[in-house]
Amino acid sequence: MMKNSNGRHGDPLQLQDPHIAVLAFPFSSHAGHLLSVVRRLASAAPSTTLFSFFNTRTSNLTLFGPTGAGVPENIKPYDVPDGVPEGYVFQGKHQEDIGLFLSAGCDGFRAAMEIAAADSGRRITCMLVDPFLWYTQEIAAEAEMHVPWVVFWTSGLASLSSHLNTDLIREKLDITKGIAGREDEPLSFIPGMSKMRLKDLPEGVFFGNLESPFSNMLLQMGRAFPTAAAVAVNSFEELEPDLTQQLKSDLPNLLCIGGPMNLLNKKTSSLPSDDQYGCLAWLDARKPSPPSSPVAYISFGSVTVPRRVEVVAIAEALEVTGVPFIWSLKRESWDQSLPEGFLERTRGRGLVVPWAPQVDILSHEAVGALVTHCGWGSFMEGLAAGVPMICRPFFGDQRLNGRIIQDVLEIGTVVDGGVITRDGLVRQLGMVLAGEEGRRMRENIKGICLQARAAVEGPLGSSAVNFNKLLNIILTQ
Secondary structure, rough: OOOOOOOOOOOOOOOOOOEEEEEEEOOHHHHHHHHHHHHHHHHOOOOOEEEEEEEHHHHHHHOOOOOOOOOOEEEEEEEOOOOOOOOOOOOOOHHHHHHHHOOOHEEEEHHHHHHHHHHOOOOOEEEEEOOOHHHHHHHOOOOOOOOEEEEEEEHHHHHHHHOHHHHHHHHHHHHOHOOOOOOEOOOOOOOOOOEHHHHHOOOOOOOOOOOHHHHHHHHHHHHHHHOOOEEEEEEOOOHHHHHHHHHHHOOOOOEEEOOOOHHOOEEEEEEEOOOOOHHHHHHHHHOOOOOOEEEEEEEEEOOOOOHHHHHHHHHHHHHHHOOOOEEEEHHHHHHHHHHHHHHHHHHOOOOEEOOOHHHHHHHHHOOOEEEEEEEOOHHHHHHHHOEEEEEEEOOOOHHHHHHHHHHHHEEEEEOOHHHHOOOHHHHHHHHHOHHHHHHHHHHHHHHHHHHHHHHHHHHHHHHHHHHHHHHHHHOOO
């Protein structure tokens, strides 16, 4: 049972400095995006406001390091169980670690919040959570707690809408008929989603293993969104205006507080970029400015590793076209997947590295195209830099993001057939870097980038106004 500020059970709620419990989903980039928002909130809130950040030990170490250096003093990390039994041997099953974590339920978070309340002498006044942890709404609603339950959606409005409308999609399209032969059926019955196709939906909405713990989590999450005191979204209203208008009728406290994170983070971080492999110096050496041969930057994020056949296809396309490139590729793929002699043959014209400072690379004037998996973070970073995209979606919201990039915003293209081939990539590199379509993409993305900056940089920008609304909600006691 949680204690109030006087340390006694059952007393009326006392006025106190705000204490925000932040509950993270410790997989993929979710926890990192949530921490970025918390850093912004912590910088904008009164110094007496405390943010207790609850996450697994492994994920906390990745985010905070062993010492927590560089983290604002009013953010305190706490470890929660990962759900893995002692001595457990992983079987290599898909999403096995996620299933174990979800099976731990509320108990780990509840216990950790009691520790944080005891450490600080303050009871929790608000919960800010990743909506994948939909079940934590029961903690917020408990009589001993009874605090606002606020969620932060790390992606965009199209994916949010697909989860919010899962029951409608399954009923309208009759899930018993399956998806075979209907992959290109439009989702026009959902306002703002007319250009989306059934095949674009994230797994777990209409296809995939709908009985898995992960799919059930997504279903319950969609049903839980309307119960939140506010739904903050890592997007800006001008990017998806029709969806913004529609979703506000379903979620009155829908708050698009985003824009490209690199624009937002300028206000809260002055840390230099980690460029241990010399990517920026390599780009600087490609003078005159701008270079006559723009650079292609290739990265599929921190999770996805393309199949060997696609890695080979990318390498062959780069050799055939002669396009200069920086390719962020996990080191194990260098020996396992790259064609023999590729690194030697492209030395001087290309750079293959195991990690790259993506935001700074995309912002460099020498870069003309981003080959990407369409993760929301990469999408937004490419947009902020004004770089057209060649999209190879893999899972989750990535197919929806690719559809937005290609058919809604017209700032990029999706690979033919959903798989990278040598000839297909040769054609698309030529189109984006040198063709008339590429010129139109750059013009389109330039206008959207200006909208993004207006949303986040001025006090009256839509994201700035919504951020202040979110801050007020989580600080209100």
